[in-house]
Amino acid sequence: MLDEAAFRNPPVAYGPMAMWFLNGRLAGQELRRQIYAMAAGGVGGIQVAARTGLETPYLSQRWFELVGLIQDAAEQHGLAVWLADEFPYPSGASGGEVVLRHPEYRAWQMEATCVRVAPGAEVDVQLPGTVALRACGVPVGGGVARWPEAISLEANVGWLQHEQLLFEPSQVYLTTRRYMSNAPRPTLSWRAPGGVQAWEIWLVAAAEITDYKFFGSYVDLCNADACTLFLETTYERYFARLGPERFSRLAGFFLDEAHPQNWSWRLPAFFRRRCGYDLVEALPALWTDVGPRTTRVRYDYRQSLTELFDESFMRPVAGWCQRRGLQLSLEVPSTRNVVQRHADVPGIDPGHDKVGVALDDVLARELPSYRGNLNFPASLAAQTGRRRVLDELFHSVGWSLTLQDMKAMLDRAAARGANVFAFHAFCYTIGGLRKWDAPPSEFEQNPYWPHFSKLADYAARLAYALSRGRRFAPVALLDPVTSVWAHSALPGLRCDETAQRLMTEWTSLMRELLAAQRPYDNLDPLLLASASIEAGSLRIGEADSQVVVLPSVTNLERVAWTRLEELVATGGTVVACGALPSEDIEPASDVIGRCHAAYGDEVGREPAFVGEGRREAAIDATSGHAAGSGDGGRREAGSGGGGRRTSFLRVASPADLLRLLDECLPADLRLVAVDDVEDTADGAGARRDFLLAQRREGDQDLFFLANASMAVHTCELALRAADAAVMRLDLETGQ
Incomplete structure (x- = not known):
């Protein structure tokens, strides 16, 4: 499993990856010198990153010549070369070319406004964007909006110029001043009818993003044509300019922070094909409770956005790399954990703390975040048969970062699942304002550089050791993502009380498993569709789980529950800790009834969250009969009529879960x-x-x-x- 000689002196490839910020006027001799210095300092690979402050035109002939020079010099020292695919980031814009050449590929964002008015009121309200999407009035009775009686107000929306100005000097003959207006905006003009307590007016509009960092606007990554242009103007250019032979020696590309916005003009048609109804008419449900359909609309919207982004951007980029024989590494925000499943090296970017920050404080921030919790990409890597997991470390800690800080963060990252350590950053120069580009630089500009090799050797041994064999985590914790979606509103996914409770309980389960040194995988419910089930074990890729933990949920995708039933039918164990599904997110779903039957609950009962004190009953899943109350809210699995042990179990708290695991799955x-x-x-x-x-x-x-x-x-x-x-x-x- 582990070669002792290789552990003492790991292969170069396991050393830290330097995110090399090329951020000045680049000179070949200086590039070679810096590569030599990085190699001497223990760096194992370099990521070529065009960065703010670059004075050599990106994607120019000179740029590609220098990339070739970098590759030659790096190979002389055995360093792998990765290409960051953007200048500077997020990926998708080709340095801005995609949106400058094709304004129709620019990203849009939608917002909503709600106004409550009295009957008979004259309403003049500007919509919160430049293009109206939905305008409706909802009568209010007894303080409650009656959504079944909502009326459309789109016909009452027109245009007004909302900026007034006096232009001078004017070019008009014999006058020096001219009154003008601009900034046309959709505006509602409407008289609210009588006969009700009040009216709630909901206005939803979209606007082009015009103040996005670096590019002014950003790219609509749900537009497949925009992705095609991005691949043509960046990936294909690298292939053509470097040539097939040289290109094949690259390690791969690094995709950074690419993510969809909350609106795309491609979304309504995709949504209708997937869901069978009109998204635009249902938009208010993304901000407010419109009744029983709210849950499904929110799920359908977020799942459609996820699938469209995957179909339009993630899969094409990964497919391009696969066809050319290169790896794709990345660090991206995710709507749900499966977003990164096409990457060869999935990754995120926790690691921004000083020594002395309490672990509980760090984990409280990181655990519920797809971009902060390394267990997410580590689990996904195992579930998709990948062996490497990237952590982009140290950015924005500031110039006070020390070797001790870095060592502490490396330890935490490795224990959480990372084995590719990308050091942010190694700056070509820190002249002028460049020193404030998410500092620090861990390179020569820092006084600890002469001692850096000691940390680099430590990191290389850590990466080598934790790349041996496969990740072992016999417990899988289901992700309540769809339940959180159903109880979170735009913008920024504002959580209601239920979503906050779900997140708190889920985070608590993760924290207690960590505190007990219990390795576990986070499991996106959609990945269950690809699982194989053998003799009570759930196998997805290289992940093999004997116990699946179901945290508090309010809903569950049908395919997920079906696979859990199959797992229990073969002798596996599914442990519920908290509320069971109480709402449907898919048409004709029978998950609620099946789930409650498995656990012996009455359908329609209020969800029982952890700590609410209800008496738990353990269920014999084969016979379907209650087997009595358990010890501490659980019982051992019973046997059904066929004599086979079955395991739909309930526990009342994380502590009870740990006791159950100690009995049925002792830690190694x-x-x-x-x-x-x-x-x-x-x-x-x-x-x-x-x-x-x-x-x-x-x-x-x-x-x-x-x-x-x-x-x-x-x-x-x-x-x-x-x-x-x-x-x-x-x-x-x-x-």
């Missing part, structure tokens, strides 16, 4: 005591500051245990192994 490594204090049932104390990663190959296991506190601890460990040979490895010395 356990912290018995920290500082001579024995482990407690609730996982309290210093144990909470330790993070564990586990890798497995055949009958060999590798454990990485990281102390994420500022304190020195003595630990007593217990390994669940008979006659095992144990080797302890020193990451600092290689011994």
Whole structure:
């Protein structure tokens, strides 16, 4: 599994990846010198990134000549070369060319305004954008908007010029002044009818994004034509200018921060094809509760946006790289975790803290975030058969960043699943304002550079060790993403009380599994469609789960619940911790009834979140009969009429879940005591500051245990192994 000689002196490829910011007037001799310095400092690969301050025209002939020079010099030192695909970022604009050549590819965003008026009121309201999408009036009775009685107001929307100005000097003969107006905007003019308590007016409009960083506007990444132009103007140019042979020696491309906006002119037609109804008419449901259809509209909208982005951008870019034999690495925000499934090296960018920030504070921020929680890309990599996971580290920490800070963040990143460490950044120059481009630079401009190789060697050993075998996480925690969607409103996904409760409970489960050193995978429900189920195990790619944990949810996609039923039917275990589905998000769905039947609940009962004190009943899933109340809100799996053990189980709290796991799925490594204090049932104390990663190959296991506190601890460990040979490895010395 692990070669001791390779661990002492890892192959160059496992060293840190330098995100090399080319941000000045580039000179060949200086580029070669910096590559030599990076190689001597222990860097394992470079990511060529055109960055703010660049004075050599991006994608010009001179640019490609210098990229070729960089590749030649890097290869002399054994360094892999990756190409960041944008100047500067996010990906998709080819330095701005895509939107400058084709204004119709620019990104748009929609907003909504709600006004409540009295009967008989004269209403004159400007819409919150430049193109009206939806205007409607909703009668209010008893303080409640009666959405079934909503009326369309689109015919009452016209145009007004909303900016007045006096222009001088005028070119008109014999006068020097001219009164003018501009800024046409859609405006509602309407008299509210009587006979009701009040009227709620909802106005939804879209506007082109005009103040986006770097490009002025941004690209509509849900427009497949825009993606085609991006590939032609960036990826194809690299292939043509470098030539097939040289191009084939590149490691791959790095795609940065590409994401869809909340509106695309391609979305309504896609939505109708997918969902069978009109999105525009239903738009107010994205901001407010319009009744029973709200849940489905919000799910359909966000899932349609996710699928359209995937179809228009993510898959074409990944497919292009695959056809050319290059890898695609990335760091992108995600609407749900499956967005990154086409990447060869999925990744995100946590790692922006100083030593001394409490682990609980770090995890409170990172755990519920697709872009902050490394367990998401690490899980997805295992579930899609990938072995490498990228963390873009250190940006925006500032110039006070130290080697100690970096080491602490590396440990945390590795324990959370990363094994490709992209260091942000190595600056070509920090002259002028460049020093403030998400600092610091970990390169020669920093006083610790002479000592950097010590950290680089440590990082290389860490990356090498945690790339051996496969990720081992026998517990899968289902992602309640669709439930959160259903209870979150635009803009920025404002959560209602239910969504906040869902997020809090889900985050708590993740935190307690970490605190107990229980490796687990986050599981996007859609990935269950590709799962194979064998003898009570759920297998997706290289991920193999014996227990699936169902957190509090209000809904679930049909394919997900069907696969969970199949898992239990073969002897697997599904543990519910919290509320069961109570709302449908798909037409003709029977998930609510099936789920409640499995757990013996009455359909229609108010959702029972964790800690609400209801008496739990464990269910024999084969017979469907209640088996009595459990100990601490659970019971052992019973046997059905055929004698086979089945496992739809319920627990009342994360602590009960941990006790259940200890009984049915004992951990391979356990912290018995920290500082001579024995482990407690609730996982309290210093144990909470330790993070564990586990890798497995055949009958060999590798454990990485990281102390994420500022304190020195003595630990007593217990390994669940008979006659095992144990080797302890020193990451600092290689011994």
